[in-house]
Amino acid sequence: MSIHSPPTLEELARQALLRNEALAISALETLPWTLFPLLFVDAFNGEHTRIVKAMVAAWPLPYLPVGALMNTFNLEVLQDMLEGLDVLLTQNVHPRYELTGPLKVITDLYFRFQLDEKETNFLQWAQQRKDSLQLCCVNMKIESLSLDNVRKILTVFQPEHIQVLELSIDWSWCTLAQFSPYLAQMRNLHTLSLVQIHKNRFGLDDITYLEEKFVRRFLSQFSTLSRLQHLYLNGISLVGDQVKLLLRNLKTPLESFSVTHCLVFRSHLSHLSQCERLHQLKHLDMCGVLLSYMLCMNPLRVLLEKVANTLETLGFQGCGITDSQLSVLLPALSQCSKLTKINFYFNDFSVNALSDLFLHTANFTKMAVEQYPAPVECYDEFGYFSRERFIQLCPMLMDTLRTIRQPKDISFAALLCSSYNHCVYGLESRVCTCQR
Structure with missing residues (x-):
């Protein structure tokens, strides 16, 4: 009881x-x-x-911490709560509110697509009360807005108060360069997520001299983010020395670094392994970065060696890593004893390679979640998936791991088709067919 x-x-x-x-x-x-x-x-x-x-x-x-109360980004809830502010702000005498200066309202917000009438009216309402009301957005999420609309938002919610920014956009480098002065003002930003929501907009086509200037103008603003700890780049492919420029402009050691669903070259991996700002990473995610064509995996091995004492989560889902490439990484990977989660879904490992991987994880005592690919033996010569082989091999692999240590949450996944349907074998569900 x-x-x-x-x-x-x-x-x-x-x-x-x-x-x-x-x-x-x-x-x-x-x-x-x-x-x-x-x-x-x-x-x-x-x-x-x-x-x-x-x-x-x-x-x-002198402050009203609204954001801490909200489980979701909801502008309508915020506006309803602020109706009472009109009474407070229009009083001639404030017997309870003795401090001078504007009342600070702290909140989180999510803007997506176009600003509707209610959102536009709210921004106008707040703009008219800037002398007596200071709206501070700590966690801001913006999805599919034009730069003009983003400017309207940032005239009300001053960039200096933003600590977490998730920007999902379909902008050109020119537009990002125009946005970069606002990024430079976010001096308290500790988490930045930049997501390119349409493919090939930031592709690897020939970049003109003018576009190269736009890229460099945007990347140079990272030198102003003196508190940045978590950086997530999704779908953004940088070319030439642009990765080197980005890394050179980092001013603080990162805890999280994610570069996903884009093209990465060997020179980029070399820059990553040499960047001291990445040598204290707790979270590294390279999911969706095709590595199968990479002839030399040594730079990635060096990076894993550098972060071995701090790394807690590692994501290599959908990278196409082969047995020979994995063998290069294993000595470094075995040193990452603080890992709590690892994701190797949808790579090209054989049963022998997976067994070898397990042997190198004997000291992973903190491991909570393990995600591995179905072994290549589950596919025939034409690439067709055999559910029978899958059901046969997965228990065998689990038994192999249990002779080394006891897994807490382990699963194997097979990609069934180009629509990302996949089959999962795990401790709990055994076999299930899932969709993404």
């Missing part, structure tokens, strides 16, 4: 107020300011809308 601590007197008082809406609203003028934050959280989570609006109108503190 579990033992729960009895509620404190303060908790009981907050619960009593929320049960009596009229009493709660009337008590706000005399309520100690120290009780406001927790009562506000309780009222928000309990969907006591009138109490929330009344509390905002009577807010006694």
